Amino acid sequence: MEMEKQVLGALHNIQETLREHGQMLSALKTGQEELKAEIDSVKVQNAKEFSEIKDRLENLEASHDVLKDETWTNKKDIYRIKNTLGCLK
Numbered sequence: 001m002e003m004e005k006q007v008l009g010a011l012h013n014i015q016e017t018l019r020e021h022g023q024m025l026s027a028l029k030t031g032q033e034e035l036k037a038e039i040d041s042v043k044v045q046n047a048k049e050f051s052e053i054k055d056r057l058e059n060l061e062a063s064h065d066v067l068k069d070e071t072w073t074n075k076k077d078i079y080r081i082k083n084t085l086g087c088l089k
Helices: 002-085
Strands: none
């Protein structure tokens, strides 16, 4: 009878340990899911920001090309005006 009480006590301890481990695993899983959701959110935000930066860069490149063309046109006009006025040697 004493042996049965010891076995039952040991089984109860094992059962309690398994319950505690299950709670810990559940908490870890919940934490992991929250971290994954946060990482996914950061990835989406990074993708949006990258897209915005890419668009701005494309606009800057287009503006640069326009300014370059306008500058070249202005330089040609200045050269022609100077040539017409006889300012060039």
